[in-house]
């Protein structure tokens with residue numbers, strides 16, 4: 001805990017998560033969530049552009065995973081029907097922040113906000129007009145961070161997590 005608040009986002013090195021980072025990501029994941037993602041689930045995204053990590057003096061201290069959502073079947077059917085009727089519904093690209101965590105010893109230094117802001121820029125570059133994410137209803141730290149970055153609670157998702165915890169669906173309407 002001694003290192004808390006002694007570093008700033010300017011002190012870390014940013015990169016795309018590589019398979020060699022998997023153990024360190026899992027270690028943070030397991031200290032951060034009651035129902036951590038599995039090795040297989042996290043491993044599947046290694047090397048993806050939307051999986052960014054940050055390291056301080058060679059030690060991985062945080063990560064974020066985000067990407068574009070695949071449109072739902074309902075959305076695709078609606079667009080298809082409208083195109084048959086001669087009116088095009090413009091496709092809305094929706095970004096999704098799937099995971100975000102900072103090592104407990106390095107929280108409160110601005111890394112979570114920097115990871116989120118970098119991810120939002122990446123999703124904007126991909127063309128996302130809105131970004132969604134889910135967060136445990138009792139995770140006031142994360143909710144405060146998201147609200148300060150323009151997200152608002154849109155929906156309560158009862159029993160969303162594996163252990164039965166409820167989530168809020170939060171959205172940032174303009175990226």
Ligand SMILES: CC(C)(COP(=O)(O)OP(=O)(O)OC[C@H]1O[C@@H](n2cnc3c(N)ncnc32)[C@H](O)[C@@H]1OP(=O)(O)O)[C@@H](O)C(=O)NCCC(=O)NCCS
Pocket residue numbers: 032033099100101102103106107108109110111112113114134135136139140141142144145148
């Ligand atoms: C949520 C999390 C990623 C934030 O990362 P962080 O590096 O500590 O956050 P930052 O230092 O960038 O702080 C960003 C904002 O978060 C909020 N925050 C951070 N620490 C806080 C605390 N101890 N209490 C209340 N709010 C806090 C504040 O709004 C802060 O903004 P401010 O410094 O302008 O007041 C981190 O706490 C974490 O990894 N938590 C466990 C995993 C998790 O909950 N992930 C989110 C899943 S949806």
